[in-house]
Amino acid sequence: MAQALFDKIWDVHLVATRPDGRDLVYIDRHVLHELHAPHAFKKLAQAGRPVRRPDLTFSMQDHTVPTAPGRGDFTNAQSTPFLQAMREGSRQNGIRLFDIDDPEQGISHVVAPELGMVLPGATHAVPDSHACTVGGLGALAFGCGTTELEHILATQVIALKRPKRMRIRLDGALAPHVSAKDVALRVIGEVGVAGGRGHAVEYAGTAVEAMSIESRLTLCNLSIEMGARSGLVAPDEKTFAWIAGRPWAPQGAAWDTALAHWRTLASDSDAVFDREVMLHCSALEPQITWGTDPSQVVGISGRVPELAAPGQESAFRRTLDYMGLAPGMALAGLTVDRVFIGSCTNSRLPDLQAAAAVVRGRHVAERVIAMVVPGSSTVKREAEAVGLDKVFRAAGFFWGESGCSMCAGGNGDRGAAGERCVSTTNRNFEGRQGKGVRTHLASPASAAAAAIAGRIVDVRPMFAGGS
């Protein structure tokens, strides 16, 4: 019977079905972080349960790490207990820790792909909803809660009901300075924040085939923002070339064997999906959110809707009140107080390059606080090797140490009430970047443009004249 790629990966990893009907799906790589893992370590210790496969488990310090240069355990007093509990729990359980001073530390969803821990056709779990990011390499990933994390540590399987399948076909060529972030936001705008609930998403189509691996990671990252726990792209030769030679990937003869298998990883041509969505991307312009969920998004030439959706009148008023906007207002031209470039969505080297291309030779507008936080210490080093830090610093940006930073503010990097912030992150929820902060989600290029102009602008004219 014809199968979707999702089913092929699921079936290979299906260890057993419990009497309650849940499938036990084996987890090939399990990556932990310090905001949630310490609670699970404690519960495991209380129950006297060992970690079944510490050799397939990795620990990252990412959610609470300070971004200030010269950072340490005590830079942020509130982070100290998390960092120390993570270190101790990882040591006791024999888990490789990427500590705050490790040259390869960073956001788990950035580090695991760049070090070759994530492999096509493999399963991956992280106690973080953006685990879906690594689907960009053709892995099947699950974000999970703390009790599920404890369960995976003890058993190396996750107990799930098989989700439905959804395919999102993205065709057409993206216009210059329109990115995977813009595509993903548009998709969420079309299907809504619950449109992928109960589904595993496969992204396909010519626009996806043309995307770089980093762009596919961005695309898959936002799957959870439409409610889908997993999102993936079938791996291709571009994927294999990207993974080849990365330190934790298979090497030599093992690589050849794995590669032969990976080349079989695709949905059958007659595979049936429970839901199909199509979007033609050629005419897409840069996107920006106006509201307090990622589906409230328009093109940069767009306006806040005039009217609420039926039955959503009070939510619409509440949203506009929080965002300091009125029905029908244009997004372009709104004054910006803060810009954040980073997070598991948009903090890889090509993201920073896209932002730097806008910033080079220009300066951040007066009053605007602008930050760049690379997604990993590796990305930071690579960016510095090509001088991006100097471009950003010369323009007046803060250039930070890697971590999750202002995406959720778990390290204390937050804005002040009433500030309008253009952010390359994934959630514009009320209070997410600080109580009262008004977040507009956008691409790295659009965020950089907002920092320079001091207001929300279309980035494309900034490249006019061939610069």
Add this chain to the structure above:
Amino acid sequence: MQPFTRLTGVAVPLLRDDINTDEIAPINRDLNPDWAALLFANTRKRADGSDDPEFPLNKPQFRRPSILITGRNFGCGSSREGAVWAMLATGFRCIVAASFADIYRENCLQNGLLPIELKGADAEAFAARVVATDGAAPFAVDLELQLISGPGGEAIAFDILPADRMRLLEGLDDIDFTLKHAQEIADWEKRMRSERPWLQSAQDARH
């Protein structure tokens, strides 16, 4: 896990859609926080930091809540389980929603917080009864009979997967339940070591 059989208590209306986990329990910067204090910590305050008297959980009749009634896609966003622990710490044992976000629903089941999906006319009728009652009398949720009863009308039947119902009724330890399959897990690992060795081995080639 604490079993769930029958619950009688105050039902609180929070009739909005897409309430996310950042709102339910803002990210906490304390390793062992007061979970109850985190519940809707931002929403329940006004800009000046005082309690918003209009927010349901600040009203005197809802100070000891047991059941929440809300809209669709409750618990979307972050996977943080604190958004369930904060509900439990406040006394909630049941959430009635038009739908739940996938990860949040799993987190509820892991902690004995009963997630009931109620749609259409049943949901509207129940919401109207909860609003009309305004905390003056309790509602009851019976998981064995799959019924919600209380002031203002007949009992309302709800659906739940038999497996989820059994797990909540018995308060099963999920890890013990899975470890009954320990041999199958070991067999799978053994088979994969020969069939797909790259899955069963993670090594840094530089060391």
